[in-house]
Amino acid sequence: MLRTRIITAVISLVIIGAVLFILPATVAKLVFAVLILAGAWEWSAFLSFSSDATRVGYVTLIAALMAAVVWVAPGMFDRILMFACMWWIVAFIWTFLFPTPIPVAVRWICGALVLVPLFVALLFLYRIDPQMLLFALLIVWAADVGAYFAGKQFGRVKLAPSISPEKTWEGVIGGLMMVVVLTLAWAGYQDLSLAVLLPFCLAVGALSIVGDLTVSMFKRTAGVKDSGTLFPGHGGVLDRIDSVAAAAPLFALGLVQLGLVT
Numbered sequence: 001m002l003r004t005r006i007i008t009a010v011i012s013l014v015i016i017g018a019v020l021f022i023l024p025a026t027v028a029k030l031v032f033a034v035l036i037l038a039g040a041w042e043w044s045a046f047l048s049f050s051s052d053a054t055r056v057g058y059v060t061l062i063a064a065l066m067a068a069v070v071w072v073a074p075g076m077f078d079r080i081l082m083f084a085c086m087w088w089i090v091a092f093i094w095t096f097l098f099p100t101p102i103p104v105a106v107r108w109i110c111g112a113l114v115l116v117p118l119f120v121a122l123l124f125l126y127r128i129d130p131q132m133l134l135f136a137l138l139i140v141w142a143a144d145v146g147a148y149f150a151g152k153q154f155g156r157v158k159l160a161p162s163i164s165p166e167k168t169w170e171g172v173i174g175g176l177m178m179v180v181v182l183t184l185a186w187a188g189y190q191d192l193s194l195a196v197l198l199p200f201c202l203a204v205g206a207l208s209i210v211g212d213l214t215v216s217m218f219k220r221t222a223g224v225k226d227s228g229t230l231f232p233g234h235g236g237v238l239d240r241i242d243s244v245a246a247a248a249p250l251f252a253l254g255l256v257q258l259g260l261v262t
């Protein structure tokens with residue numbers, strides 16, 4: 001299982017590197033859109049849909065919202081990102097209240113709140129600098145890898161047993177320690193001040209865990225373990241982007257607000 005996860009992660013990293021630094025910008029943005037729509041297809045399985053035609057309808061809705069924010073409201077990216085950060089604060093509180101009933105209508109809305117701002121954040125970060133988008137992804141992956149190995153080795157105290165029984169507080173600490181190591185390396189590479197960068201990256205890493213738990217709430221409500229099987233050893237698209245969905249809007253908004261980019 002671990003070997004499969006590592007192989008899948010390496011292949012994914014090579015593909016992401018090609019998308020960010022080799023392919024034309026138009027193609028890269030198209031890849032982002034396809035990735036989000038694949039996530040929308042998987043999310044539609046949480047909505048008690050009985051037919052593929054209805055699931056396609058949900059994907060079409062998400063595609064329409066994505067098109068609207070790109071072509072109709074391109075000047076509102078910062079507001080969308082701010083709204084997304086507010087949503088993830090609500091989601092954080094929600095994880096303490098679970099298990100709670102989640103009506104289908106709420107699942108419709110929450111799918112859009114997870115996926116559409118993620119698309120905006122990816123475009124926003126890519127436009128600023130593909131390196132910064134890569135750094136955002138690296139923060140999420142560092143938190144995930146650190147949590148996985150620390151949890152396996154030291155995990156005792158459950159983080160959210162009603163949502164994800166395998167996650168532990170020891171895993172959270174291990175994940176954040178990995179984020180610290182990554183941030184130290186990045187600060188040296190980019191000659192950035194640790195006084196600002198370190199707490200910011202820790203906040204992004206911590207919020208990525210909230211993204212994972214939030215999507216897990218919907219999977220548990222729908223009786224689904226993994227959202228898909230596209231990534232061997234990792235699950236589906238949602239299983240790979242749930243943490244990014246929470247972390248990327250905060251990272252994108254924080255870069256500008258904290259003056260980390262010009």
